[in-house]
Amino acid sequence: MTSNSEVTDAGKRNWRAALEVYGQPRVVGMAFLGFSSGLPFLLVFSTLSAWLAQEGVSKTTIGFFSWIGVMYSIKFFWAPVVDRFPLPVLGRLLGRRRAWMLLAQCGLMGGLIAMALTDPTADLATLAWFGLLVAFSSATQDVAIDAWRIEAVAESVQGAMAASYQAGYRIALLTAGAGAFYIASGTSWPFTYFVMAGLVGVGMVTVLLVAEPDASKTAGSQPQEDWVVEHLRRHDFSPAWLHGAYGWVLGAVVCPLVDFFSRYGKQALIILLFVSVFRVTDITLGVMANPFYLDMEYTLAEIASVTKVFGIIMTLGGAALGGVLVVRYGILRPLLASAILAALTNLVFAWLATQNDPGTLSLALTVSADNLSGGMAGSAFIAYLSSLTNTAYTATQYALFSSLMTLPGKFIGGFSGWVVDNFGYVWFFSYTAIAGIPAVLLIVWLLYHDRRQRSAHEQEERTS
Numbered sequence: 001m002t003s004n005s006e007v008t009d010a011g012k013r014n015w016r017a018a019l020e021v022y023g024q025p026r027v028v029g030m031a032f033l034g035f036s037s038g039l040p041f042l043l044v045f046s047t048l049s050a051w052l053a054q055e056g057v058s059k060t061t062i063g064f065f066s067w068i069g070v071m072y073s074i075k076f077f078w079a080p081v082v083d084r085f086p087l088p089v090l091g092r093l094l095g096r097r098r099a100w101m102l103l104a105q106c107g108l109m110g111g112l113i114a115m116a117l118t119d120p121t122a123d124l125a126t127l128a129w130f131g132l133l134v135a136f137s138s139a140t141q142d143v144a145i146d147a148w149r150i151e152a153v154a155e156s157v158q159g160a161m162a163a164s165y166q167a168g169y170r171i172a173l174l175t176a177g178a179g180a181f182y183i184a185s186g187t188s189w190p191f192t193y194f195v196m197a198g199l200v201g202v203g204m205v206t207v208l209l210v211a212e213p214d215a216s217k218t219a220g221s222q223p224q225e226d227w228v229v230e231h232l233r234r235h236d237f238s239p240a241w242l243h244g245a246y247g248w249v250l251g252a253v254v255c256p257l258v259d260f261f262s263r264y265g266k267q268a269l270i271i272l273l274f275v276s277v278f279r280v281t282d283i284t285l286g287v288m289a290n291p292f293y294l295d296m297e298y299t300l301a302e303i304a305s306v307t308k309v310f311g312i313i314m315t316l317g318g319a320a321l322g323g324v325l326v327v328r329y330g331i332l333r334p335l336l337a338s339a340i341l342a343a344l345t346n347l348v349f350a351w352l353a354t355q356n357d358p359g360t361l362s363l364a365l366t367v368s369a370d371n372l373s374g375g376m377a378g379s380a381f382i383a384y385l386s387s388l389t390n391t392a393y394t395a396t397q398y399a400l401f402s403s404l405m406t407l408p409g410k411f412i413g414g415f416s417g418w419v420v421d422n423f424g425y426v427w428f429f430s431y432t433a434i435a436g437i438p439a440v441l442l443i444v445w446l447l448y449h450d451r452r453q454r455s456a457h458e459q460e461e462r463t464s
Contacts, residue, residue: 026152027164029210033101033145034168035175036203040108040138042176043115043196044068044131050181050290050303051189055120059291063417065128066287066410071135073407075143076399080253082143083396095212097151100144102207107137109200116193141203143399151213170312175199178308185300256396260388267449271388274442275401276408278381281343281436282374283409285429287416292349292425296358306363311371318375325376331384332450336443338377343436345369350429381405 042048045066052062082100086092090099111134118127149165176196183192261268293303325334348369352358385401412435419428 024153026210029206030149030152030164031168032202032206033148033210034165035172036101036105036168036200036206037138037142037145037165038169038172039176039196039199039203040112040134040141041072042173043112043180043193044135044138046286046290047176047180048131049287050294050300051184052120053291053294054189057120057124059288059417059420061124061417062291063287063420064414065131066416067414068128068131068135070407070410071132071139072142073403073405073410075139076396076403078140079143079396079399082140083147094207097144097148098207098210098212101141101148102204104137104141104144105200105203105207108134108141109197109204111137112193112197112200116190116197146399148210148213152210170316174308174312177312178304181300181304181308185304253396256400260397264388270442270445270449272404274439274446275385276404277442278339278377278439279405280409280412280439281346281432282370282377283406284413284416284435285346285349285370285432287413288420288425288428291417291420292353293363295425296352296355296363298360298363302360302363306360307367310364311367314368314371315375315378318372318377319379321372322376322379326380326383331380331387332443332447334376335380335384336440336447338373338380339436339439339443341373342377343433343440345373346429346433346436350426350433353425353429 045068048065048068049062052065053059086096087099087103090102093099094102111130114130115127115134118130120127145165180192180196183195264271289307290303293307298306322334322338325337348366352362352366355362385398385405388397388401416428416432419431423431
């Protein structure tokens with residue numbers, strides 16, 4: 001949380017000085033790293049779905065391909081390794097953070113080139129394995145970039161770093177979404193993936209130009225909790241390396257979990273359940289979005305212009321609205337409103353699916369409703385996840401939440417093609433709307449619990 005002194009200092013800062021922070025080399029570099037982080041995401045998700053759909057791959061198979069994105073949902077498991085283990089050669093040359101980033105980017109470039117060289121109609125399984133390599137490398141890069149961002153600048157500059165990252169990330173989404181569609185419409189999908197592989201070089205050059213944070217150069221183990229030190233003192237291990245490894249696991253993985261459950265008690269399970277189901281409705285819909293647009297006979301250029309370029313503009317507008325609502329009404333009420341809207345706007349897709357001759361205007365209206373609610377939900381949800389973390393374990397706990405929030409959606413989304421093939425788009429979009437009900441019910445419970453806590457606290461203050 002921001003202290004009163006920090007607010008006062010921020011208030012004294014004039015506009016010119018505040019804007020000058022965006023000229024700092026590491027803040028500028030963060031935008032290019034954000035581009036590198038955002039580029040691969042759509043290439044193994046909705047853009048890949050469009051390629052497979054045009055190659056005649058069944059909707060069921062396309063749905064199963066969405067499971068490649070599970071890599072983003074389980075990155076928490078290897079995040080401690082990326083966080084603390086220095087690579088043998090690259091680590092000495094570049095430092096721990098930049099070494100991991102460059103290694104991940106090599107995996108990205110190699111995986112995208114391999115995907116471009118693979119024919120989906122002849123060897124679909126091989127394409128899936130190369131897609132898995134891209135997703136794993138991308139998730140690993142995200143862990144390293146997050147660590148670099150936190151360590152590279154002072155806390156007062158973190159807001160500028162986050163804004164710079166988001167700008168680069170959104171440009172990357174446009175590139176891998178609308179850009180890829182425009183290129184594919186004039187050439188071919190394999191050529192498009194060759195171009196995207198070349199754009200990974202933007203991140204590679206950035207890694208070579210930015211400086212390694214001083215914090216990540218520090219050798220030695222990270223500070224451990226008192227109970228970990230005491231636990232290790234009372235338990236002797238042989239050989240000695242096992243003692244160190246056990247302590248490392250306790251400090252890197254167990255401590256953040258123990259801290260979270262100790263702060264929230266039984267409520268922690270409800271919170272984790274809510275985090276896991278909040279994005280089920282939009283992730284499940286996203287798997288079949290591009291195949292749906294193509295089946296409705298929209299051209300690649302129309303899809304790129306409306307759903308990618310115009311859609312991202314609407315998402316940014318929704319995100320700005322969500323941020324204002326959070327400031328005005330707190331986190332939980334805007335979160336409830338966005339959860340309801342996220343489910344209801346899926347029914348707009350069901351309406352579009354019933355149209356015999358839908359025009360571009362109908363598509364724009366559908367995308368507007370979906371992306372405005374999605375942007376609003378994103379702002380409220382990120383604010384909520386951030387409020388759950390302890391500053392002593394911000395990176396690890398946020399990695400856990402960000403992994404958990406996509407895992408159920410990715411799993412359920414794998415069956416989306418089967419639902420479409422067997423029941424059609426209208427029932428599919430209705431089913432995705434129903435999938436949003438658990439999140440709405442859970443946040444109603446969280447609101448009720450929050451009000452009870454506030455009432456109990458106010459009653460305690462009056463009686464004291």
